[in-house]
Amino acid sequence: MFRPAGRIEDLGVSEILTITARAAALKREGRPVIILGAGEPDFDTPDHIKEAAVAAIRQGQTKYTVLDGSPEMKRAIRDKFRRENGLDFAANEVTAGAGAKQILYNAMMASLNEDDEVIVPTPCWTTYFDIVRIAGGVPVAVPCDDSTGFRLTAEALEAAITPRTRWLMLNSPSNPTGSAYGEEDYRPLIEVLHRHPHVWLMVDDMYEHITYDGFRFVTPAALDERLRDRCLTINGVSKAYAMTGWRLGYAGGPADLISAMAVVQSQSTSCPSSVTQAAAIAALDGPQDFLADRAASFAARRDLVVDALNAIDGITCRKPEGAFYTFASCEGLIGSTTTEGVRLDSDRDFCAWLLDAANVAVVPGACFGLPGCFRISYATSEAELGEALGRISDVCRALR
Ligand code: PLP
8 A cells, every 4th residue: 555755644735726626526517616716817828928938939949948947037037026126136046946836845945954943924825834844844833813914923923933943934915815014014024033043034925916005015135135145035927927827936045045946956847848938038028017907907806805705794804905815704604504504613614515505615714724714716707706705695694
């Protein structure tokens, strides 16, 4: 019988994927299921990006490139960091891999020794926990809630740091809450980090371009020069340019860390796809004006979803600053009974029941480290969102 390695024994395939797959199977059977679980934009990859990939294929750019990004790819990444974030990286301080997820994996594998700790504010994208575990580290959850806008406070950070802490992991705007850190939120955290020079900072800026209401996006390395030699700034083209299937993520950070990450990549996936790199260069170099139009469209959907959720008795939802998720509390409905006489004892029960009773798939907060809540991805049309929220409201009204 197959025995999995100890390092993955307790890990499973992402619960979000399992829920989405179940909902998709029901849909294929003919049920009118609306899936609000997926973490990807419903927009298409823009044409100029697709054309760059087609041209690369025709020009024979179909071979291995430099391990962690072609010189052109690295040039485009450095230009992006300089232009949009005010960060000046040398060529040996940037790296490209097959998605931000691989960049994270490379970084953790390259830096963690057995039992090193990584502080992760929760609720969070659970991938952080599992990658830390695979790399032999220990994820240290610091629970955050609505009262701080799901943001980590300086006091909570200070209390979580131990001599074994290697990294603080931050994600803004956040999956799953949509919360974002402004400059005034980062500054006190940076002060704590200055008191603990052994703690490095890893930031995941994946949703940088999806923010609302004039929110001013900043990234910590740009706020304080002293962070530059211990901060890894991660980003990617998946969400901003609707390129989730192309697989290209990148990062900027200290040269020693970047070259250690290249060692991990060299013995796992090698270079990212040459064709994808051509597409990503076009994305980073090309027109950026459509990003604001797409963010405006996401903002309208956010308002629709937040308003509809807050109108349901027993559900409360904070208005997020970015990304395309709402993270609402269903605490007020836990313990209630369905018309079939079934008691809903948890957020997992609530979400499973929503799929059965309303044909709407959403993800339980427990998947992200905060039970009593659920995540909606509103990266779908307003018509579909309106229908889904109408159904959720109808079935919740019938709960006793
Ligand atoms: N970071 C966050 C916060 C995400 O939510 C996701 C995807 O859901 C990723 C990174 C993954 O990005 P990529 O597609 O580049 O691997």
